[in-house]
Amino acid sequence: MIQAEFIISAVSEGDFPHEEIPEIVFAGRSNVGKSSMINRLAGKAKLARTSSTPGKTQSINFYRINDAFFFVDLPGYGYAKAGKFAVQQWKRLIEQYFNNRLSIVLVIQLVDSRMPPTDLDLRLSEWLAKLKIPRMIAATKSDKLSNNQRNASMRVLANSFGTQSVVMSSAETGAGYKEIWKRVLQETAVTESTRE
């Protein structure tokens, strides 16, 4: 059994937990399946709130897993109905987060397996590379693709992001989750931060 506990829904820097344990971050477009992935990994269907309407998660939600590390659910980007103000707020909060949290050990960047990466996906990827934060790409909703489509999608994503570290995943079937857990455990076993 995995122990998972909601800690806080942070709307600004001041809300971030003081505890310094490794953090695994889930980032990606709105509606891509970040909260669903956290629920599936934790084995708790209702830990993080999910919705078919994009823009469900607006704050940064921290969950403590097995008393050992945090899962951090970021609000999604690229939400069509988000106004200028919301986009600004999002940017500010995300920057505060990445600039302050030195215990981030891994960012799981979620992209939709059914389409090529968006500009914002690629920008996030470049930014994470600059910050020297380890990252893995998880292509979500792979249950909606045929085997052939999955293979094609893998190639497009590996090419676009310039990495072989792409895993096809489904929160519905659990495909890819063994590999994701393996990486999570690998990264959280390291206590030293890899960031300068």
Ligand SMILES: Nc1nc2c(ncn2[C@@H]2O[C@H](COP(=O)(O)OP(=O)(O)OP(=O)(O)O)[C@@H](O)[C@H]2O)c(=O)[nH]1
């Ligand atoms: N078929 C399928 N549906 C999925 C999968 N993952 C998520 N979904 C669905 O996609 C929708 C969005 O999922 P969320 O987990 O709320 O997405 P999110 O990335 O947290 O979205 P925001 O909080 O708005 O940023 C929900 O209706 C989920 O049920 C998947 O692997 N397969």
Ligand SMILES: [Mg+2]
């Ligand atoms: Mg969410």
